Amino acid sequence: MNGCIFVFIVFIVGKCLSNTVFVTFDPNSIISTTSEQFVGVTFDTGLIRVKWGKVDFRSPKVLALAKNLSPYSHTYVRFGGTAADFCTFTLSNETTGKEAKPCLGKRPGCDPVSLILRNKQKNLTEFYLTAKTWDEIHQFVQEAKFDIIFDLNVLKRTKDDKWNSTNARELMNYTQKKGYRMAGWELGNEPNSFHHLNSTLNVTAQSLGESFFQLSQILTQFPTIKGNVLTGPSTTQLNKKPTVEYFTTFMETKAGGLVTSPNFHQYYVNGRIATVDDFTNSEILDSLQDELRTGNRIIRYTGGKKQLWLGETSSAYGGGANGLSDAYVAAFMWLDKLGMAAKNNVGVVLRQSFYGGKYALLDDKTLDPNPDYWLTVLYKRLVGNRVLNTTSTPPSRDVRFYAHCSAAGSPAGSVTLYGMNLLPEGINVTFPQLEGELEIYLLSAPNGNLKSRFVNLNGVTLEMTSDTSLPELIPIPGTSPVFLPPFSYVFIVSNRSVYSKACLV
Known part of the structure; x- marks a missing residue:
């Protein structure tokens, strides 16, 4: 009073x-x-490696805080980030939080890129998303009234540098079998800046477009979990010429006509x-104004009438x-x-x-x-x-x-x-x-x-x-x-x- x-x-x-x-x-x-689900949130896939840190998806407090973000409609939640491109799904429940063993290109779905990085940065190595963890995620998002968008690992590549979709299919098969609901999918996190992780890494905009086209064809085989969202190219912010060129080139590929929600990431400082x-x-x-105008201009230039998304955004990069x-x-x-x-005219902002x-x-x-x-x-x-x-x-x-x-x-x-x-x-x-x-x-x-x-x-x-x-x-x-x-x-x-x-x- x-x-x-x-x-x-x-x-x-x-x-x-x-x-x-x-x-x-x-x-x-x-x-x-805007979308009725204009304001969404994210979780970093890297939390899977550390068993979610201090957050407990079963906590009544966490559930209450999540539910209060959905007063009139569900809220988008994106699981993604740098670690998404080092995450491997497994039906086994014995390896949560452990590093996957080097595969040397000998098994389906193998990620040879992880071998390059294994001794470079300890957190940029392959790790497992188990079926049990996937179950826990879906139980949480259902109770919290969240609609999940999952970022798939684009660094799973074949020897001829194509996307190896074997592991993604395994995840989709399991998801559909369990009857889980998906809002949509993403493929790769900030692929234009992989060279910052390691100078030998390079997924071009054309190659990313081919990977997205491949993903779109796979999703037609999984109609119950396809969802309404296919978002990319998930670049860094549109304030540098190389990033603008990457975004534009991706949107000029066949994938540009297939993504529902062209997106980029933005931080101020x-x-x-x-x-x-x-x-x-x-x-x-x-x-921010110039970046939004640039994104909208690229969409118009490439013949699209889709709404731009801020696919990952906050105040300060580097963890805040x-x-x-x-x-x-x-x-x-x-x-x-x-x-x-x-x-x-941005459709969705993912915090x-x-x-x-x-x-x-x-x-x-x-x-x-x-x-x-x-x-x-x-x-x-x-x-x-x-x-x-x-x-x-x-x-x-x-x-x-x-x-x-x-x-x-x-x-x-x-x-x-x-x-x-x-x-x-x-x-x-x-x-x-x-x-x-x-x-x-x-x-x-x-x-x-x-x-x-x-x-x-x-x-x-x-x-x-x-x-x-x-x-x-x-x-x-x-x-x-x-x-x-x-x-x-x-x-x-x-x-x-x-x-x-x-x-x-």
Whole structure:
């Protein structure tokens, strides 16, 4: 209660003390429509090697946190990453977490590439995904309301450098026999950068296209587990000429017409050297815009009408930035990425990761929600998949807002706006089209500490009320203008009456 009173006072005082930005939206047209499963999550396949670390798929706490990411529809979960290209499925249950033996090219499905790397980097060697582990994964995703996309090992190659699909078929046979549900498949992780793992590794874009074509033909033999998603080429981010050329060449192959969801991976900064200021730097946030435009331009150029995906993405690469990617300040990169991606016709954004690394939604030791978890829950509860255009006056790179039709369950015509104040001083944001009472979800850093591991909602710190229960995420009533304190972000729902004709359809 005290927190709500505090916020109310801040709102009133702020109206007298701060400059004002006017935010309007076009109520008459939809500029983009994302998937209803727009926000998804990932697990790194490398967790299989270490028996999932501290996460227990049977844990009521983990299941509760996962289920709360699916308020209206299932959530995509992608199992992939660098380790995916060193993972071998086995029907045996005796080898979980152990390294596979060198095969020297003598058995079907053998991975000769692993021999090259065996003495180079200890974590880049063949390891097993057992049938038992696959069973545990599917039990978890079914209970959690996750739809699984699995990244297959593209480094299983024949002597003439074709993809050896033998092991993939074994996995598919077992999956279909067990009656498991698959959302879709991926083949290879960042294949354009294999040379960074070892200079002798090279899967060209043309070769990857041939491998994807082969995979698409195999999937026709497994109709019950084919799924609706075939995503690739899963390159690194589209901010360097060689990567753009690789992505383009892949999309020009037959596979480009077969993938349902062309995707690339994106991170803003290097987690090893990132600073707190990087996370509120509007120039760094704006860098995503060019990459999205490049991806969309390549799809149009190659004759596609498909939606671009961010197939793996977070704030900082290299496992995240400790004390930043898992802190309050990470929310600015995450929320702006969701808004910018939706506005640029991206179909799905897969967050690296649900668990694992400093950029995870859950703390890697306690499994408690990190600040970005609460942001994600609010986004999925409040924000729909139809996007409206917004305009700010005066234009500001540091006060950033996006508008959508509201999520399912809201009255027809309802609009949700969300955005942030990246300035070190408070500011009033006026919404001339919004009359009457609004529902306001203001998020801020406890005690103004941007490196806090917690986040306040309307002045109240968000924490689980038990191992299986989240607190009520309650808005406060307010009217325009809305005061945003320094370095804060907000969701505003206008569901008292019709605000958008386009949202009525």
